[in-house]
Amino acid sequence: MPLLAENDFLPVFEDIPSQVLGQAKLMVLSYPHNPTTATASLSFFQEAVNFCRNHGLVLVHDFPYVDIVFEGMTQPPSILQADTQKSLSIEFFTLSKSYNMGGFRIGYAIGNAEIIQALRQVKAVVDFNQYQGILNGAIAALTGEQTTVKKTLARFQSRRDAFIKALNNIGWQVTPPQATMYVWAKLPQTWENKSVEFSTELVAATGVAVSPGAGFGKQGEGYVRFALVHDPHVLELAVEKIAQFLATRT
Structure with missing residues (x-):
């Protein structure tokens, strides 16, 4: 999906070719966005959820920069604020940005239970377990003081x-x-x-x-x-x- 300056670096869903939609299984978004630094509103995510629902798509949202928002900018919305029933969405978060844990390869996913289970099955055969010490550190980071x-x-x-x-x-x-x-x-x-x-x-x-x-x-x-x-x-x-x-x- 082209991300153009005239559209505030947001995709225009109606411009997606029908032949692409006919083959697509999921849509991947990431806002705040790398590299354009663009942000997206809750209404945009609601539009995305409705579009994916109408076309039978899973909606994936990568959310690494949720905390890196500057003065005057409101907290960026989660895709799960638009898909409150977790009917078709999954969202990913990494601790590499907010908690300076780059290189530890640690994060989490939250969303639709069926999609999470599918992810669990994939990771069980193509990935390795994370070291318990890193897991404990991530838990401490998420649940501890946020200064x-x-x-x-x-x-x-x-x-x-x-x-x-x-x-x-x-x-x-x-x-x-x-x-x-x-x-x-x-x-x-x-x-x-x-x-x-x-x-x-x-x-x-x-x-x-x-x-x-x-x-x-x-x-x-x-x-x-x-x-x-x-x-x-x-x-x-x-x-x-x-x-x-x-x-x-x-």
């Missing part, structure tokens, strides 16, 4: 604010994302539709690594994704290097 989540959010917000300000100061105007740990930026006109070339030359010349939009599909061409994985002063230094790079390529 760590708030600190993580504050850290990402300070990075976002510093990075967006630095980009805007060099003339690269980017709207601050409302959620996630990324910035989805439209490339300067000189580099329009050259996201791979831009990313390759940038890292070779400066050491600053970004993800080319084309790597996320053809509709991502013309964009790059910045990951807010460093402290503000490092991000500001990266922007200085980007400015120097752009000055030599225009």
Whole structure:
């Protein structure tokens, strides 16, 4: 499903070709969204649930950035707020973002009991059990004091604010994302539709690594994704290097 800026990076369900719908078994959504940082409303999810119900589809929602939402943005809705009876939906959450447990490969799924049972059967034959110590750590994270989540959010917000300000100061105007740990930026006109070339030359010349939009599909061409994985002063230094790079390529 193409995710276009003019549609706020939300799919238009009515535009899905009938031949695709005829073969489809499930629909996968993920909001807040990587890489576009787009968010979705409860009414959008209600529309998605109704569409899937009318076409006999299972609705899968990946929800890793539920807690990475910035000041002024309301808590993003769960798909299960739209499918309150858990009739056709399953939602996934990972502890890698909110609880800094990346690499531990731990998360959970919640939703329709029949779908959960099918997932259980699949994982029983293609996966391995998780180490009990990691399971105990995940339980403690989910049930314990949540100040760590708030600190993580504050850290990402300070990075976002510093990075967006630095980009805007060099003339690269980017709207601050409302959620996630990324910035989805439209490339300067000189580099329009050259996201791979831009990313390759940038890292070779400066050491600053970004993800080319084309790597996320053809509709991502013309964009790059910045990951807010460093402290503000490092991000500001990266922007200085980007400015120097752009000055030599225009």
